[in-house]
Amino acid sequence: MIAPAEQALSYTQEQPADAVAIEALLDHAFGPGRFVKSSERVREFALFRPDMSFCAWDGGRLVGSVRMWQVRVGDTPAVFLGPLAVQAAGRKFGVGGELVQMASAAARAAGFPVLLVGDEPYFGRFGYSAAPCRGVVMPGPVDQRRVLALGADKLEGPVRA
Incomplete structure (x- = not known):
């Protein structure tokens, strides 16, 4: 059982010791299909940024995770958000x-725009938009309408x- 956010949940920066629990959560949330996505191609070559990656905990149990990866979009330094996984x-x-x-x-505090592949109705409430991403070329097939950015006029x- 997960407690309401105002009670027992805590948020921490990802630590190396969290990796096994995060992989288990990702396997549960996305299954083996996650390895064929264009986003996974990005994670294969990008630099992992644990300083911008976070975990949500209910006591000692991992209930959510988000990871960030340093990339370039053309000549622009950026970070790639994903995967984001939360227990149902x-x-x-x-x-x-x-x-x-x-x-x-x-x-944003580190000066990077953020790129992701996701649903604009969900991520749009946090300021993400497909508008700056029309010229972004992902490694592999992707629905271009799902390529979103925050903090950039044009990528x-x-x-x-």
Whole structure:
């Protein structure tokens, strides 16, 4: 059972010791299909940024995670958000939204725009939009309408290391 956010949930910066629990959560949330997505291609070459990645905990149990990866979009340094995973029971308490806001704020404080592949109705409430991303080229097939950014007027070019 997950407690309401104002009670027992705590949020921490990701630590190396969290990796096993995060992988288990990602396996549960996305299954093996996560490895064929264009976003996974980005994570294969991007630099992991644990300083901008966060976990949500209910006591000692991981209930949510968001990871960030340093990339370039064309010549523009940026960070790539994802995956974002939250146990089903935690979704009604806003765990995912809190994680997105924390990761986005960390990226913006470090001077990076944020890129992701996701649903604009969900991420739009945090300021993400497809408008700056028309010229973004992801590694592999992707629905261009789902390529979103925050903190950039225009991103253009291939996503690369």
